[in-house]
Amino acid sequence: MRIIAGKAKSLPLKTISGTDTRPTTDRIKETLFNMLNPYLYDCHFLDLFAGSGQIGLEAVSRGAARAVFVENNRKAAACIEENIAFTRLTEECSLLVSDAVTAIRRMEGRECFDLVFMDPPYDRNLEADALQALARTNIIHEDSLIVVESSLETDLSYAEDLGYEITKEKAYRTNQHIFLRFKG
Numbered sequence: 001m002r003i004i005a006g007k008a009k010s011l012p013l014k015t016i017s018g019t020d021t022r023p024t025t026d027r028i029k030e031t032l033f034n035m036l037n038p039y040l041y042d043c044h045f046l047d048l049f050a051g052s053g054q055i056g057l058e059a060v061s062r063g064a065a066r067a068v069f070v071e072n073n074r075k076a077a078a079c080i081e082e083n084i085a086f087t088r089l090t091e092e093c094s095l096l097v098s099d100a101v102t103a104i105r106r107m108e109g110r111e112c113f114d115l116v117f118m119d120p121p122y123d124r125n126l127e128a129d130a131l132q133a134l135a136r137t138n139i140i141h142e143d144s145l146i147v148v149e150s151s152l153e154t155d156l157s158y159a160e161d162l163g164y165e166i167t168k169e170k171a172y173r174t175n176q177h178i179f180l181r182f183k184g
Helices: 026-040 054-061 074-087 100-107 126-135 157-162
Strands: 044-048 066-071 093-097 113-118 140-151 164-171 175-182
Touching: 026 054, 026 113, 026 140, 026 164, 026 175, 044 054, 044 100, 054 066, 054 074, 054 093, 054 113, 066 074, 066 100, 074 093, 093 100, 100 126, 113 126, 126 140, 126 157, 126 175, 157 164
Parallel strands: 044 066, 044 113, 066 093, 113 140
Antiparallel strands: 140 175, 164 175
Protein backbone atom coordinates (compact mmCIF):
# COMPACT_ATOMS: atom_id res chain seq x y z
CA MET A 1 0.00 0.00 0.00
CA ARG A 2 1.36 3.40 -1.00
CA ILE A 3 0.51 6.96 -1.94
CA ILE A 4 -0.18 6.87 -5.69
CA ALA A 5 0.22 10.51 -6.73
CA GLY A 6 1.04 14.02 -5.62
CA LYS A 7 3.63 15.43 -3.25
CA ALA A 8 3.94 12.18 -1.22
CA LYS A 9 3.91 9.94 -4.33
CA SER A 10 5.29 6.40 -3.91
CA LEU A 11 5.67 6.60 -0.13
CA PRO A 12 4.70 3.28 1.47
CA LEU A 13 2.02 3.27 4.15
CA LYS A 14 1.58 0.97 7.12
CA THR A 15 -1.60 -0.88 8.01
CA ILE A 16 -2.48 -2.91 11.04
CA SER A 17 -2.36 -6.68 10.77
CA GLY A 18 -5.51 -8.75 10.99
CA THR A 19 -8.98 -8.21 9.62
CA ASP A 20 -9.95 -5.09 11.58
CA THR A 21 -9.32 -2.94 8.50
CA ARG A 22 -9.60 -3.54 4.74
CA PRO A 23 -7.15 -1.33 2.89
CA THR A 24 -8.48 -0.14 -0.45
CA THR A 25 -6.42 -1.66 -3.25
CA ASP A 26 -4.23 0.64 -5.35
CA ARG A 27 -6.31 -0.14 -8.44
CA ILE A 28 -9.61 0.85 -6.80
CA LYS A 29 -7.96 3.85 -5.13
CA GLU A 30 -6.68 5.06 -8.52
CA THR A 31 -10.17 4.75 -10.04
CA LEU A 32 -11.69 6.56 -7.05
CA PHE A 33 -9.23 9.45 -7.24
CA ASN A 34 -9.69 9.79 -10.98
CA MET A 35 -13.35 10.51 -10.18
CA LEU A 36 -12.53 12.78 -7.20
CA ASN A 37 -9.76 14.77 -8.87
CA PRO A 38 -11.93 17.73 -9.96
CA TYR A 39 -13.04 18.26 -6.32
CA LEU A 40 -9.73 17.80 -4.50
CA TYR A 41 -7.72 20.97 -4.92
CA ASP A 42 -7.81 23.04 -1.73
CA CYS A 43 -10.76 21.06 -0.32
CA HIS A 44 -11.37 20.10 3.29
CA PHE A 45 -11.51 16.30 3.39
CA LEU A 46 -13.12 14.13 6.07
CA ASP A 47 -12.01 10.48 6.21
CA LEU A 48 -14.52 8.57 8.39
CA PHE A 49 -13.67 5.01 9.47
CA ALA A 50 -10.16 5.91 8.30
CA GLY A 51 -8.37 2.57 8.90
CA SER A 52 -4.77 3.28 7.91
CA GLY A 53 -5.57 6.80 6.72
CA GLN A 54 -4.54 6.04 3.15
CA ILE A 55 -7.54 7.72 1.48
CA GLY A 56 -7.21 11.01 3.38
CA LEU A 57 -3.44 11.00 2.91
CA GLU A 58 -3.87 10.42 -0.81
CA ALA A 59 -6.29 13.38 -0.90
CA VAL A 60 -3.80 15.70 0.84
CA SER A 61 -0.95 14.44 -1.34
CA ARG A 62 -3.05 15.35 -4.39
CA GLY A 63 -3.89 18.86 -3.23
CA ALA A 64 -6.55 18.83 -0.49
CA ALA A 65 -5.90 21.69 1.93
CA ARG A 66 -6.77 19.67 5.01
CA ALA A 67 -7.83 16.18 6.07
CA VAL A 68 -9.43 15.05 9.30
CA PHE A 69 -9.24 11.34 10.05
CA VAL A 70 -11.79 9.64 12.31
CA GLU A 71 -10.99 6.17 13.62
CA ASN A 72 -12.10 4.48 16.85
CA ASN A 73 -9.76 1.46 16.74
CA ARG A 74 -6.73 2.55 18.79
CA LYS A 75 -4.27 0.35 16.87
CA ALA A 76 -5.51 1.75 13.57
CA ALA A 77 -5.37 5.31 14.98
CA ALA A 78 -1.73 4.75 15.99
CA CYS A 79 -1.06 3.52 12.44
CA ILE A 80 -2.68 6.69 11.02
CA GLU A 81 -0.45 8.84 13.23
CA GLU A 82 2.63 6.98 11.99
CA ASN A 83 1.53 7.35 8.36
CA ILE A 84 0.86 11.08 8.77
CA ALA A 85 4.31 11.59 10.30
CA PHE A 86 6.06 9.40 7.70
CA THR A 87 4.45 11.26 4.77
CA ARG A 88 5.36 14.62 6.37
CA LEU A 89 1.78 15.83 5.99
CA THR A 90 1.34 16.73 9.67
CA GLU A 91 0.45 20.39 9.01
CA GLU A 92 -2.53 19.43 6.85
CA CYS A 93 -3.81 16.48 8.89
CA SER A 94 -5.49 15.83 12.21
CA LEU A 95 -6.85 12.69 13.84
CA LEU A 96 -9.88 12.15 16.07
CA VAL A 97 -9.90 8.85 17.95
CA SER A 98 -13.63 8.36 18.17
CA ASP A 99 -16.59 6.64 16.61
CA ALA A 100 -17.91 8.46 13.54
CA VAL A 101 -21.17 9.77 14.99
CA THR A 102 -19.51 11.22 18.11
CA ALA A 103 -16.78 12.82 15.99
CA ILE A 104 -19.34 14.39 13.65
CA ARG A 105 -21.15 15.89 16.64
CA ARG A 106 -17.90 17.16 18.17
CA MET A 107 -16.93 18.95 14.96
CA GLU A 108 -20.28 20.80 14.79
CA GLY A 109 -19.59 24.51 14.41
CA ARG A 110 -15.81 23.94 14.15
CA GLU A 111 -15.29 22.32 10.75
CA CYS A 112 -16.95 22.26 7.34
CA PHE A 113 -15.98 19.67 4.74
CA ASP A 114 -16.14 19.75 0.97
CA LEU A 115 -15.49 16.04 0.57
CA VAL A 116 -16.42 13.22 2.94
CA PHE A 117 -15.22 9.66 2.42
CA MET A 118 -16.45 6.81 4.56
CA ASP A 119 -15.42 3.17 4.46
CA PRO A 120 -17.14 1.56 7.45
CA PRO A 121 -16.99 -2.14 8.27
CA TYR A 122 -19.25 -3.78 5.72
CA ASP A 123 -22.80 -4.93 6.37
CA ARG A 124 -23.13 -3.38 9.84
CA ASN A 125 -25.21 -0.37 8.72
CA LEU A 126 -22.68 2.11 10.15
CA GLU A 127 -22.88 4.24 7.01
CA ALA A 128 -26.57 4.87 7.78
CA ASP A 129 -25.69 6.19 11.24
CA ALA A 130 -22.95 8.41 9.79
CA LEU A 131 -25.21 9.75 7.01
CA GLN A 132 -27.94 10.56 9.55
CA ALA A 133 -25.44 12.36 11.78
CA LEU A 134 -24.02 14.34 8.82
CA ALA A 135 -27.52 15.39 7.74
CA ARG A 136 -28.17 16.85 11.21
CA THR A 137 -25.00 18.98 11.38
CA ASN A 138 -23.42 21.95 9.67
CA ILE A 139 -20.11 20.21 8.90
CA ILE A 140 -21.22 19.66 5.30
CA HIS A 141 -22.73 22.16 2.87
CA GLU A 142 -24.92 21.87 -0.21
CA ASP A 143 -21.92 21.38 -2.50
CA SER A 144 -20.25 18.75 -0.30
CA LEU A 145 -19.60 15.42 -1.97
CA ILE A 146 -19.99 12.29 0.17
CA VAL A 147 -18.54 8.97 -1.00
CA VAL A 148 -19.47 5.71 0.69
CA GLU A 149 -17.38 2.60 0.10
CA SER A 150 -19.48 -0.46 0.83
CA SER A 151 -20.18 -4.06 -0.03
CA LEU A 152 -22.07 -4.72 -3.25
CA GLU A 153 -25.09 -5.75 -1.18
CA THR A 154 -25.39 -2.39 0.59
CA ASP A 155 -28.54 -0.52 -0.41
CA LEU A 156 -28.50 3.23 0.18
CA SER A 157 -31.95 3.90 -1.29
CA TYR A 158 -32.97 5.27 2.14
CA ALA A 159 -30.48 8.13 1.66
CA GLU A 160 -33.05 10.18 -0.27
CA ASP A 161 -35.29 10.17 2.82
CA LEU A 162 -32.36 11.73 4.73
CA GLY A 163 -32.02 14.53 2.16
CA TYR A 164 -29.29 13.06 -0.04
CA GLU A 165 -29.22 12.55 -3.78
CA ILE A 166 -27.24 9.62 -5.19
CA THR A 167 -25.30 11.12 -8.09
CA LYS A 168 -23.10 8.21 -9.12
CA GLU A 169 -22.46 4.56 -8.35
CA LYS A 170 -19.33 2.65 -9.31
CA ALA A 171 -19.31 -1.11 -8.76
CA TYR A 172 -16.14 -3.21 -8.62
CA ARG A 173 -15.80 -6.99 -8.28
CA THR A 174 -16.03 -6.98 -4.48
CA ASN A 175 -17.34 -3.56 -3.42
CA GLN A 176 -18.75 -0.24 -4.62
CA HIS A 177 -18.47 3.51 -4.29
CA ILE A 178 -21.69 5.48 -3.94
CA PHE A 179 -21.51 9.26 -4.48
CA LEU A 180 -24.03 11.48 -2.74
CA ARG A 181 -24.87 15.17 -2.43
CA PHE A 182 -26.85 16.59 0.49
CA LYS A 183 -29.93 18.44 -0.73
CA GLY A 184 -31.26 19.25 2.73
